[in-house]
Amino acid sequence: MAIDVGKILQDKREDIGISLEEASNSTKIQTGYLSAIENNDRSLVPVAYYDLFLNKYARFLNVELPQIKKGEPKKSSLRKKEQIKELIDKDNQIEHKLIVFIKDVILFIQINRRLSLVIFLFLIVFSLIKITGSIFNTGEKNNVNESVVKIITIEGSSDDKINFDIRDSILIEDDKPEFMLVKISAVDSCYICYYSDTTAVNEKLLLPGEKLVLKGEKIIESKIGNSTAVSISYNDISILPELREQGNGSSMIRITPRNGAEKIKRSEKIMLFLKNNYGLE
Numbered sequence: 001m002a003i004d005v006g007k008i009l010q011d012k013r014e015d016i017g018i019s020l021e022e023a024s025n026s027t028k029i030q031t032g033y034l035s036a037i038e039n040n041d042r043s044l045v046p047v048a049y050y051d052l053f054l055n056k057y058a059r060f061l062n063v064e065l066p067q068i069k070k071g072e073p074k075k076s077s078l079r080k081k082e083q084i085k086e087l088i089d090k091d092n093q094i095e096h097k098l099i100v101f102i103k104d105v106i107l108f109i110q111i112n113r114r115l116s117l118v119i120f121l122f123l124i125v126f127s128l129i130k131i132t133g134s135i136f137n138t139g140e141k142n143n144v145n146e147s148v149v150k151i152i153t154i155e156g157s158s159d160d161k162i163n164f165d166i167r168d169s170i171l172i173e174d175d176k177p178e179f180m181l182v183k184i185s186a187v188d189s190c191y192i193c194y195y196s197d198t199t200a201v202n203e204k205l206l207l208p209g210e211k212l213v214l215k216g217e218k219i220i221e222s223k224i225g226n227s228t229a230v231s232i233s234y235n236d237i238s239i240l241p242e243l244r245e246q247g248n249g250s251s252m253i254r255i256t257p258r259n260g261a262e263k264i265k266r267s268e269k270i271m272l273f274l275k276n277n278y279g280l281e
Helices: 005-016 020-027 031-038 050-060 075-111 113-136 138-145 241-245 268-278
Strands: 148-155 165-173 180-186 190-196 202-206 211-216 220-224 230-234 237-239 251-256 260-264
Touching: 005 031, 005 050, 020 031, 020 050, 031 050, 075 113, 180 220, 190 211, 190 268, 202 211, 211 220, 220 268, 230 241, 230 260
Parallel strands: none
Antiparallel strands: 148 165, 180 211, 180 230, 190 202, 190 220, 220 251, 230 237, 251 260
């Protein structure tokens, strides 16, 4: 049966004839904490201070708190011991099964010596073939990983799969596509419609000091509402400075890897976007 420590302390205090306030003044422990201790309510006392306040209050009332007997283990300790024993038993079972398996293998080898020798030799030969093949195929794998394409010119009929003559072969670098970067920097407020490659048309109002970075592999097109309000750079090189000389007129530009940057009369995709969204021709 659990011992009611709080009730013991409360009875002792009432026997002495002092109130909770008097006990609080003497122990310097708040009245609410003392009341919680007498009611065995740990939720109202900070966890780190409960045992400290309990012991201090007990010493003040000259009450010896009951202790757990040394010979009586806690349930948690018993559970831990059981868990440790279960783990040890499992390890012993695994070790026993491993020993039995090894003994069975040794017994099999002793009984079937010829078959065991054949299996052993087969494994050795198989391992040697794998190792040798990996060594000789290293060069081929490296060639596959290189960024090159081999083009072979064949002389002869395309229908003739046997009689043909290889005239020459060359290697061509398989360059990865380089993206174009266009930066539009606003020195004044400017409205811009733009798109790159297959991306849908977007629109943005640039305020003074803002920048718009466009990225594309095949094409970048843009309609700039006020040519004098922006400066444009292509791969960090200033381009199309003549746009700033057009006054307040708007301009359409196109940038491709082959032709670079150029001013165009209209962009079909942007014009379709403006017509569908704003009814502008």
